[in-house]
Amino acid sequence: MEKYKFFDLPEFSTVKDILENERKNYVITLFGLCKILYAGRASSIATYSSRLITFKPDGSVLVHSNKKLKPVNWQPSSSEVKVEIGDELNIYVERKRPKEVLEILMPIVYYLSLSKVDEGEFHLFGSESEMVEEVVKNPELISRDFIPLEREYQTPFGKIDLLGVTSTGYLILEFKRAQAGLEAVSQLKRYVDYLSWKGERVRGGIVAPSISKSALKLLKKYGLEYFQLSPKLLPTIRLK
């Protein structure tokens, strides 16, 4: 299997053949004029324009314009691809559950490339999970009397990052590796409400490097707390 191949102005039959037979082996990129119809949770139309379309071996499909990180249209992994040839090349990308269909109509494909892309290894440092780990090892970072009980404590309203106790009752901690916003406060409030409804004495706190003004205001209104803690970044690749 070659590392990569390139087809300049490929015939529709070539594109069909490659999309149907090489899709599991390569990341396939088409550059061409396309109109895109989508129907599923919502529906959308992207009018004829030159866009870059990528098909990955796991079934995910991305349609990119010249702007922004987010694709214009996309289908997640495990989607199926079918190709029909008419006046235009018709590519159907279907996801079964929930049912969603992306229909790509292409009057012309400028180029097609096949790339033997690998997954590679990816290591993330400074994650929320690492922050929880640090607090579990050094509970005095929160308070002298804090005793961690359980990570990922399941409630009907989501998982509590870290549940512990202090001399005044339970303490629920919600971790964010970047600035905590309103959603983090609301999330914590759900867990605190849940244990309160069960009759427990409970406090709640956000653990994050910073918190937005509006989130801090809401936090105080709800009688919740904020603990300032930054995730540890790997020293060797710190910002210059």
Add this chain to the structure above:
Amino acid sequence: MEKYKFFDLPEFSTVKDILENERKNYVITLFGLCKILYAGRASSIATYSSRLITFKPDGSVLVHSNKKLKPVNWQPSSSEVKVEIGDELNIYVERKRPKEVLEILMPIVYYLSLSKVDEGEFHLFGSESEMVEEVVKNPELISRDFIPLEREYQTPFGKIDLLGVTSTGYLILEFKRAQAGLEAVSQLKRYVDYLSWKGERVRGGIVAPSISKSALKLLKKYGLEYFQLSPKLLPTIRLK
């Protein structure tokens, strides 16, 4: 300006020249062996592997492996790109505020492509905004005595999709075009709490095609309501 160009096994100097001078004109895709260091909100290392890297004219950069919709690494629009040539090709993608750096080290570039990608027009149907529109025109979809007052009503804790009144006081509506989950309920709760704290008599409701079991449970606990309404999809591109 040509529609597209392709360079097979380009020299480092060619890649540097193109990334520095053609980045505003084309979507540039590199396929090659790369190691990627990232430092910013977190830090990460992606070990040497063959990946597909895309640079867009607006400054956004995406690094894709062979799986999933989400890139392995990325930088948002308005990032700057600098290239240095050593034993490897060193590409620095920097975002100033907040400061984030993506460092791409490439011992080999298999191919480079330039594509004149356009933005195109994109129309979304069945959006939340359309659902709000429909309720404003037909308030009886909520209840006989509902009178819509203001869309996008600003509070310190977020924007209320639609604020109205009924015979019993204010009614706050939060719209979701797909199944409403716990976050939608928490969001609505913030707005209801806000108006309550101001001394108003207020009810709150989720308007969505469906709601998850846990969200419905939380909704009831909070004394909030659910109104079933589906977004209207464009008939011509409905699912077959």
